[in-house]
Every structure is written in C-alpha cells, then in structure tokens.
Amino acid sequence: MHTPGFKDRRRSFRHQIDMPVDLLLKDGTILKVKACNLSLNGLLFSCDEWTSKKIESRGIQNHPLDHIQISLTAELDQYKNLQANCSIITARRVSQDSYLIGLDFIDFQNNSDTNLQAYINTLKE
DSSP states (O other), X not given: OOOTTOOOOOSSOOEXXXXXXXXXXXXXXXXXXXXXEEOSSEEEEEEOHHHXXXXXXXXXXXXXXXXXXXXXXXXXXXXXXXXXXXXXXXXXEEETTEEEXXXXXXXXXXXXXXXXXXXXXXXXX
C-alpha cells in the first residue's frame, strides 16, 4: 500500500517470507518464531505474548528495547544458514496475543552476510 507523501526510509527492500527463525537470548533461552519479512538490514518476526515477555519481561511496548541484543539462526536454503547478532528496532502489538518485532542486523557470523545476499537475490527472480 502506498501512502501519498510517505517517504520510505528503509535502506533496503523488504521481501515477504514465511521462515522459521531461532532467537538466542542473552540468558541462553532459544525462542522459535516466524519471520514475516527479510531485507539485507534486518527482519520482522511475529510472536505471541509469551514470547514477547521472554524477550522483555516488563512489557515489550512499555520500555525501551534498543539495549536488547539477540542472536538468530535461520536456514536460508538447504545448504546455507543465516547467523547474525541483532538489536530490536521496533515492536508493536497487533492483537490480544500477537506482536510484530523488527530486528536490525548488527553483525554476521560464518559468511552469513554473503549467504543472505545470495538468498535475497533468489527472491528477486
């Protein structure tokens, strides 16, 4: 949907996906979520209230989140993985038990940036 007068400030195009992602919190907790969209700079995932409270026990919408860092792993295809450290850049409640949380990639492990670029190129085809 295009909004007249709206300027998209994103650094790279978002691709709609449905991808399982494992989030690793600082305390070692692994949370399984679904990524909704993916770009070269980050991803957006959906989760339930329980998961959001594991990420921020005081409430995901009531406190600053930029201090929270998360590691993630996702299988891009049968041969390549995405492994990245991320920070939370947005969180919003979309229903009683549904949240959308945006992550910004900080750095990558094991050539994951190259894997991500190659995967995104396949989405453009």
